Amino acid sequence: MDATETPFITRESLFAMMRVYKDTSLLRTGIELGVFPHLIRGDSAASVAAKTGTEPRGMRILLNALAALRLVEKRGDEYFLAPGGAELLDPESPQYVGDMVHVFASDWEWDALKRLPEAVRKGGTVMDEHAETPEYGYWQHFASYAPVVARPTASTLAEALTDWAKGRDTLDVLDVACGHGVYGCTVAQRYPQARIWALDWDSVLPYTQEEAVRAGVADRMSQIAGDMFEVPLGGPYDLVLITNVLHHFSADRATRLLERARSVLKPDGRLGLVGFTVSEDASPEAEAASHLFSVLMLAWTYEGEVHSQETYDRMLTAAGFADARTHSVAGLPFRIVTASPA
Numbered sequence: 001m002d003a004t005e006t007p008f009i010t011r012e013s014l015f016a017m018m019r020v021y022k023d024t025s026l027l028r029t030g031i032e033l034g035v036f037p038h039l040i041r042g043d044s045a046a047s048v049a050a051k052t053g054t055e056p057r058g059m060r061i062l063l064n065a066l067a068a069l070r071l072v073e074k075r076g077d078e079y080f081l082a083p084g085g086a087e088l089l090d091p092e093s094p095q096y097v098g099d100m101v102h103v104f105a106s107d108w109e110w111d112a113l114k115r116l117p118e119a120v121r122k123g124g125t126v127m128d129e130h131a132e133t134p135e136y137g138y139w140q141h142f143a144s145y146a147p148v149v150a151r152p153t154a155s156t157l158a159e160a161l162t163d164w165a166k167g168r169d170t171l172d173v174l175d176v177a178c179g180h181g182v183y184g185c186t187v188a189q190r191y192p193q194a195r196i197w198a199l200d201w202d203s204v205l206p207y208t209q210e211e212a213v214r215a216g217v218a219d220r221m222s223q224i225a226g227d228m229f230e231v232p233l234g235g236p237y238d239l240v241l242i243t244n245v246l247h248h249f250s251a252d253r254a255t256r257l258l259e260r261a262r263s264v265l266k267p268d269g270r271l272g273l274v275g276f277t278v279s280e281d282a283s284p285e286a287e288a289a290s291h292l293f294s295v296l297m298l299a300w301t302y303e304g305e306v307h308s309q310e311t312y313d314r315m316l317t318a319a320g321f322a323d324a325r326t327h328s329v330a331g332l333p334f335r336i337v338t339a340s341p342a
């Protein structure tokens, strides 16, 4: 290293990494206690404490720490939400993102990541309950809170199908491991002939139903409850969607799911995939979000990880698909792949 070059690793950068979980816990606490809406027009710690059923001492320390993070501004004895907060941290705002704390910073993730050294030693999850546990409770939270992040990708996927879908009389869609169901519902909103079969665990499907009602497509949605590797899939379908699912499994197991999808597709049907991918020749820092997501898969699944683009190609070919086309989603680390039966 050149003597004038600043090293990337410094005491400060390491200490910042060691501490950053405290920022997460402060944001999470502010959201969980419903603090932020009270600060839109400014309020004192004692008053916010009374309105949120907390102790004034606790609220004062929390608000000062939130001010230290610049989420809040302190003026005299009053605390104000910093600019941007009224849009993003007020549950009444259409742009509210606070609920995503239940996904990105849930206890399920924290508890699993605390045991990351064990997962690295073992090469897979050491948790008693994890993403592959039937009816895993986290999936209800995900289905309830994650629609907000799925909508842009779902619109891009629905758009990518336009040329193929527009002339079809039927558009019967199987949405495998649908979760909140935003992908199937978005297709149904865009194509009036579409009918959706939403498949997930029984405990998740009530949230899918809520989304279908919100989207105005509940009269065109049926549900299939059960294990996607076992449950009869019905069909044949014009479109099978498998979104944000294949990274839970090894390439072999993911290929088995793709084969199931292939077996219920009409000959001129389409498969629609969405997920993180990595490229075999790109550096991890260029695809940071995907590599960091693989860590969660290591902590939370037996053999899952973000698969490479090349692995996706091999899995699709092995499962009987051809003509794979990739569509990027602007500003997001996801790829959308559409493919046809070979």
Ligand SMILES: C[S@@+](CC[C@H](N)C(=O)[O-])C[C@H]1O[C@@H](n2cnc3c(N)ncnc32)[C@H](O)[C@@H]1O
Binding pocket: 131, 132, 139, 142, 143, 146, 150, 176, 177, 178, 179, 180, 181, 183, 199, 200, 201, 204, 226, 227, 228, 229, 242, 243, 244, 245, 274
């Ligand atoms: C990451 S979420 C994806 C949800 C949605 N497709 C999306 O793109 O946001 C994974 C979903 O897979 C479901 N799931 C996991 N294993 C399953 C299985 N064996 N059978 C059915 N659903 C399963 C979970 O309940 C959860 O809703």
